[in-house]
Amino acid sequence: MGREVPRLAPGQELQSGNSIDTATKRPEEMLISIVESGIEQVPPEFIRPPHERVSRLDSDSQGPHEQIPVIDLSMMDDEGAGKRQVLAEIVRACEDWGCFHLINHGVPALVMDAAMKATKGFFALPASEREKYRMTKIGGKGYGQAYGGQTKDWNDRLFLTDFSGEEEPKSERGAFFDLVLTNPPGAQEALETYGEAVYKLVQRTMVLVSEALGQSPEFLSTEIPLRFGTITNHYPPCPQPDLVLGLLPHEDGGIFTFLHQDEVLGLEVLKDERWVPVPPIEHAFIFMVADLLQIVGNDRFKSVTHRVLAGPIARTVMANFAVTGNDAVIQPAPELCSDLEPPAFRSVVYKDYLKMLLRDDIHAKRLEAFRLGL
Template sequence: MDNLLSNDKFHQTVPKQFILPPEMRVPREVNCTMSLPVINLRGGSHFHVEDRDQIIEEILHAGKEFGFFQVINYGVSEQLMRDMIRVIEEFFNMSKEDKAAYYSEDTSKTNRLFSSSYLAQKDGPRYWRDCLRLASYHVPETTNDWPDKPAKLREVLAKFIVEAREVSMTLLSLISEGLGLKEGYFEGDLTSGQVIINANYYPPCPAPDLTLGLLPHCDFSLITLLLQGAVSGLEIMHQGKWVRVDPVQNALVINFGHQLEIITNGLLKSVEHRGVTNSGAARTSLAMFIMPAKECFISPAKEIVNEENLPLYKSFVFKEFLRIYGELSAKRVDVMEAFKING
């Protein structure tokens, strides 16, 4: 509980446990900013044929080139987006005593408040981030396990999850169609696992060059939706360089997880990304991970592989992937190598 950064609104120094080794730090020079593709979903899941074809083309291009894109006009109200960020901020602004009931360093617990990253080594450096991690699907079965403070958190989060998950299912349907997969390919076990919510708080950091908000990694999920908030901090790896992704008002950032890269046999990319800190403003964000069921069998899609496009990855059960992902500390090269054929 003493490591919880949100207990102190103004940090004068970076405590030694948060100082990273020099090779892991952010360079002092300012990284360039990249404008990710912004895809207009025209208000939801019902499109004219010509709009649908264009949206599919834009999604696949973004997935191949960046592994990331942003969506606007996706059917979730701007008010709900604002309410979601507001209740997260209210949670982290609660007193130390109120937050203590939810804090735990037991990594086997799904619902918990913690500092740093769940992938950080126990005796290693910590990351400049507090996180409220919640299991959130199916909503009626999980709501009572969420914090009951602040008063509106459960109500707002429950509504957001249902609507945001529908956005993810729309995107996966479009991807499936664009890749020539069978109708409903991503329904069922591939998306029936827990929806994990990471509500993140990154306080102003007095020395951003000494630490990171979140370690470089790719997501274990099928697809991830990020409500970035108004303060930038997301950086992605593009063409061998870290580049900053500035927020677009009312947009959701979308990125592909390891599972989608494997299912598409490397056609769509799961791209390394990280969270950086700043000295001027606190940053609040919410990441939503759409995952397969733990017993789900994952392999390159049969419609994609053939004699000219041989499978690159082994078949596996998702829970086995999660185990190896954790053991390898989410390092992209190591994780993907572990599942490559002849890797």
């Protein structure tokens, strides 16, 4: 479990004492360093306007929740009825929820545990050590946070992959990920093993989702050239969690995401206009449909809207993204279009779509800007 900090009243105003003077601190100071200084109040640049705030008590008071589906990939051992059942469950989950828990997926538990330990170990390093890995450009590899808008999300990130499109070939960097992490000791080996195992799962899932869409195993890989990347998110303990958000409501901008949570609750997904908490399942991944799959699938599988609540206990997550190259053209697949089901979206070059993702004034439902017939 993470370190807990005192929780103050949601409406409590900032006072003198251990709060941070944001006028004198460096603007680029990372959130963990702010929290480590011993704050008792949330700095103003993290406080959400009242209409964006979410109380965990309010969220819990909505009553019993449905749970996102759980799909057992070990059923795939049977290439007959078992495989058909798994594909049918994928279809139902992607149509009804846009996400599901995946268990018995083939990534060893020891590999997952070692990678999470390495990630938490990095965020526990002294600030001087973390700073050695500071990101030099938005979307590049390293330690940083691309804050959007005037209000910041309550999290820090470590980009293992360079998402700016300028990564070195693996043969030149000599590692699976673009970032070579030499501290904490053993972290690089643990993360490399993890990345290679998760990438194999991503490739396998591209095949399964293709077949779930009624197409050949190579369908998605042909429509969207695959690129893989990982970002680790750390949500430090927050003294006033009802004033902030770990992540604003949004959809992911890739093909799909595999989320690896620690044991602390924080993720919520939107289902039928209601926010549903997603309790972690040990050694499971959360599969999340992202925007590019919704486009290529011609609106059949919906990109899931999700958010992250902050809390008094630290939380760490590894987000593994199936994305594509910047110059890839994304459009509804002709095989999934017809007179009865015409294309739902216009085509877009992925780098142009990414520019929209970085706009400060748009967070959720960004894909609607590309919908035809509006």
